Amino acid sequence: MTAALSELVQSAAPRFRTATEFVEATLREAILSGAIAPGTPLRQEELAATFKVSRMPIREALRQLEAQALVDFEPHRGAVVVQITLLDAMDNYAIRAALEPQALRHSIPHLSETDFDLAEELLAEIDQETDPGRMGELNRRFHMTLYAQAGLPRLIALTEQHLATADRHLRFHLAAVGDMGQDEHRELLSACRDRDVERAVATLSRHHNRAREAMSAYFASRDGGKA
Amino acid sequence: MTAALSELVQSAAPRFRTATEFVEATLREAILSGAIAPGTPLRQEELAATFKVSRMPIREALRQLEAQALVDFEPHRGAVVVQITLLDAMDNYAIRAALEPQALRHSIPHLSETDFDLAEELLAEIDQETDPGRMGELNRRFHMTLYAQAGLPRLIALTEQHLATADRHLRFHLAAVGDMGQDEHRELLSACRDRDVERAVATLSRHHNRAREAMSAYFASRDGGKA
DNA sequence: AATTGTTAGATTGGATCCAATCGACAGGCA
DNA sequence: TGCCTGTCGATTGGATCCAATCTAACAATT
Incomplete structure (x- = not known):
């Protein structure tokens, strides 16, 4: 260390x-x-x-x-x-699944073309990136770009904090997570461009659920395999 | 002090x-x-x-x-x-509006008759209470009773923290808040008893929106009156 | 052999001490 | 008069010191 x-x-x-x-x-x-x-x-x-x-x-x-x-x-x-248990991971997903859609709802009406361009660029960088740690950071910045215009500082800070924690969980348990869900990222961005809040939130929820289930399955197989 | x-x-x-x-x-x-x-x-x-x-x-x-x-x-x-501005209050409402329904969703399936009885009793106490500070605490305990079985400690802790902050805002700006929304409280409890998650969440949202609008109107009138 | 009591070392919790910074106020200067 | 500057008291940031507690090893007893 x-x-x-x-x-x-x-x-x-x-x-x-x-x-x-x-x-x-x-x-x-x-x-x-x-x-x-x-x-x-x-x-x-x-x-x-x-x-x-x-x-x-x-x-x-x-x-x-x-x-x-x-x-x-x-x-x-x-x-x-702190350790990372399945409970911690599920706890974190529940919190993010609550906070991120809320941040997104407040942010979408105030997103500018500059924001969209930045998000687009981050997606392109993610495609080319191979280092998992760096990919996690790019992923975080992509999401936070879409939430950043919510205008509610505490909500944004909390969201960022828990997104970072999620990153930590991923890094330890799914070190080789190949798929960041780029399809969902692109659909999310597209919905934001259209100011289609409901479609954006729905896409984000799918994104969360997929990741949560992957994590859950990982813990199940790991604990099932050894216990 | x-x-x-x-x-x-x-x-x-x-x-x-x-x-x-x-x-x-x-x-x-x-x-x-x-x-x-x-x-x-x-x-x-x-x-x-x-x-x-x-x-x-x-x-x-x-x-x-x-x-x-x-x-x-x-x-x-x-x-x-920290000061209490309109922005802080709106920020806090946005966070609670995200966290509390999530806590409720996870908690409802695991609530027991004992929990319902406790919640019922707290509502009765609120009816008789006159001291605003004590009323706020009872209100907090009522809500947390319904969230407590979510089984996600961090989500519960965050929720409690922001509920307490909301209390603080109320105490300072609506010291004489007569109506705690007991009708909504009773409907919320009833929906929980029926394990009707959607009705419970909808009721909770109404509860939040009503309180948020009251706070917002208060700030508007105050700042309009003096600025 | 296992369990319990004891003691030494490591580590933290808390107190005290010193240095660095900020705010206010007074005095000099244009 | 108005503004700049320098000094001083108040207050915080950080270092060092001491006391309290925990851990682990070892001894003694059953």
Whole structure:
């Protein structure tokens, strides 16, 4: 873990106002990207060393991550990167299936040609991309582009947070997810261009359901295979 | 603020494992209940004195509240209790309108007679209650009773969090909200008893829309009256 | 052999201390 | 008069220090 984290620390050091912000953002990125595996205990002293700060900003950052459900805190036993269970995945899908259509409904009327062009471009990039991690990020940006004009900052932030968590789940359990659902992506974008809210929401729901069932099937086969 | 907060501090002191937990829970309760008004700056030294701890647990708690969007943090200027604007209220309604039906859908199949009886009892208590703060809490417990069997802990926690925030908005802007929508509450409960998911969700939506429009109209009249 | 009590080390929770930054106010200058 | 600038008090950000608690290994007893 230290190795992968160190790179992140170096690259993103000097664009934060406080050490706590720096640690929080970098650590979150590391957890979401999988650079730190689920279940890893986060030793404060160790983190302080790799970030080259004292334990205090580490502790504040860990508290924020706890509130975002990215780490578990146990008194006197420290923080651990949250595990990924089937329940977590289903929980996350239920939340996204609620939030994303809502964001989309509010956003569609305010989407501009610029937004559509950006989304189009992201789809093209996804087609060419092979690295799964990078594909996940492009996928996230495509979706968020369509939600971004909702004009409700908290709704958007929550949506982005849970989309990122979904990415993390995928990365760990379906590392070689070949199909991002590009057909559905294109139909979704087309519906948005037509300002057809109902068709867009329906397409998004199909998108979610397909992904959820794939994840569910994966867990079933895995647990069925070993238990 | 200190006066109202001091009572909370006294009453709820010794049932927490760490000081940070104690501060976080108490402070959140104080913000949500309105004991600390929106816009109030939260001086760390002052809070440390009223809680009789050092500044460190205060800071950790404030970070958690920041992640829950209950306080704003500005580097070197400290934490402030978030304001309540029309945008915040609409944002919150959009989130609840997304999350609560989802929670209800998952919960209805698993609700038991005990749950229905509890909900019924809460409705009766609401009828007799006159204190607006207490009414808000009963309302919250009624709704959460119906969502509680969803079996998705994160979805439930998010829902509760935003329901509590909605309560806070109401308390500040519609202090004398006489009508909690008991008719809709009863219809909602009835639909749940019948396991009629679609009717329950439709009723809940009406409930949300009515409340959202009341809040919206309030802001319109207030800002129209003064601006 | 298994279970329980004990003790040492590691690690966290909390307190205290110092440095950096912000805001207000006073005084100089055009 | 109005604006800029520099200093000072207040307050936060971060570091270091101490106390409380947990874990694990080992010893003693049954």
